[in-house]
Amino acid sequence: xxxxxxxxxxxxxxxxxxxxxxxxxxxxxxxxxxxxxxxxxxxxxxxxxxxxxxxxxxxxxxxxxxxxxxxxxxxxxxxxxxxxxxxxxxxxxxxxxxxxxxxxxxxxxxxxxxxxxxxxxxxxxxxxxxxxxxxxxxxxxxxxxxxxxxxxxxxxxxxxxxxxxxxxxxxxxxxxxxxxxx
Numbered sequence: 001x002x003x004x005x006x007x008x009x010x011x012x013x014x015x016x017x018x019x020x021x022x023x024x025x026x027x028x029x030x031x032x033x034x035x036x037x038x039x040x041x042x043x044x045x046x047x048x049x050x051x052x053x054x055x056x057x058x059x060x061x062x063x064x065x066x067x068x069x070x071x072x073x074x075x076x077x078x079x080x081x082x083x084x085x086x087x088x089x090x091x092x093x094x095x096x097x098x099x100x101x102x103x104x105x106x107x108x109x110x111x112x113x114x115x116x117x118x119x120x121x122x123x124x125x126x127x128x129x130x131x132x133x134x135x136x137x138x139x140x141x142x143x144x145x146x147x148x149x150x151x152x153x154x155x156x157x158x159x160x161x162x163x164x165x166x167x168x169x170x171x172x173x174x175x176x177x178x179x180x181x182x
Contacts (some may be wrong), residue, residue, distance in 0.1 A: 011091055011092050011093075011094075012087055012090060012091065012092070012093050012094075012120075012122045013093075013094050013095070013117070013122050013123045013124065013125045013141060014094075014095050014097055014113050014114075014116050014117040014120075014122065014123075014124050014125070015033075015038075015040060015094045015095060015096045015097070015124075015125045015127045015138070016097060016098075016099050016113050016124055016125070016126055016127060016155065017029055017096045017097060017098045017099075017127045017128075018098065018099060018100060018109075018127075018128060018159055018162070018170075019100070019128070019129070019159070019162060019164030019165075019169075019170040020098040020100045020102070020103055020170075021103050021164040021165050021166040021167075021169040021170050022103060022164075022165040022166060023103070024165065025098075025103075025129050025164075025165065026042075026096075026098075028129050028136060029096065029127060029129055029136060030060060030061065030096075032129065032136035032137070033094070033096075033127070033136075033138075036137075036138070038094055038138070039061070039092060039093075039094065040061050040094050040095075040096045041061045041062070041063045041093060041094065041095050041096065042060075042061055042062060042063065042095065042096045042097070043062075043063050043065050043083060043086075043095065043097070044057060044062045044063070044064060044065065045064075045065060045067060046064040046065060046066050046067075049064050061096075063086060063095070065079075065082060065083075066082075067079070067082075079112060080112055080115045080116050080119055081119065083095065083112070083116045083120075084116050084119035084120040087120040087122060088120075094125065095116070096127065097112065097113040097116070099111075099112075099113045099114075099173075100170075103169060104169060105168065105169045105170065105171060106171070107171060107173070107174045108173055108174065108175060109172075109173040111148075111152075114144060114148060114151065114152065117144050118144035123140065123141035123142060123143045123144075124140060124141060124142045124143075124144065124155070125138050125139075125140045125141045125142075126138060126139035126140040126141075126142070126155060126158045126159070128159065128162045129162075129165075130162045130163050131163050131164060131165045132162075132163030133163065139158045140158065142154055142155060149176065152173065152175075152176040153176045155176075156172040156173055156176045156177065159172050160172055
């Protein structure tokens with residue numbers, strides 16, 4: 001963990017979790033962050049809230065999301081809006097999101113983690129599990145600005161030297177590899 005990161009940065013943040021090439025990544029991340037004293041939560045569809053499994057997942061930090069929820073205008077709420085609302089009135093909430101969205105190799109990450117942080121006006125902390133160095137930690141924080149490309153370039157730069165469990169399944173988002181900052 002970067003000792004230069006103020007503890008307040010973890011009190012309310014989106015914790016990006018990459019690389020995500022194995023189901024073990026989440027298990028190790030939850031354990032590592034528990035050791036570091038960072039209580040992580042993660043979003044999961046309420047449809048998976050089965051009696052025994054639901055209890056175990058809730059104990060591990062699951063936040064059950066009702067994706068059928070509607071806004072005051074009667075339209076379905078976006079996932080970003082629902083997740084940003086979770087932070088309203090909260091303290092000490094680090095929401096872990098795997099921006100790759102899958103354990104398969106992809107060329108484009110999902111940007112919801114970025115938009116949730118921007119909407120909720122909170123930082124993105126860069127969580128990682130590095131199998132090459134046998135360590136887990138947090139880099140950042142990055143406070144979303146009005147220049148998403150520059151922010152995403154910083155995020156990709158932080159992840160570029162992390163070794164995943166299965167390197168053939170991981171790549172940083174190729175859209176931001178050649179973006180030049182102003």
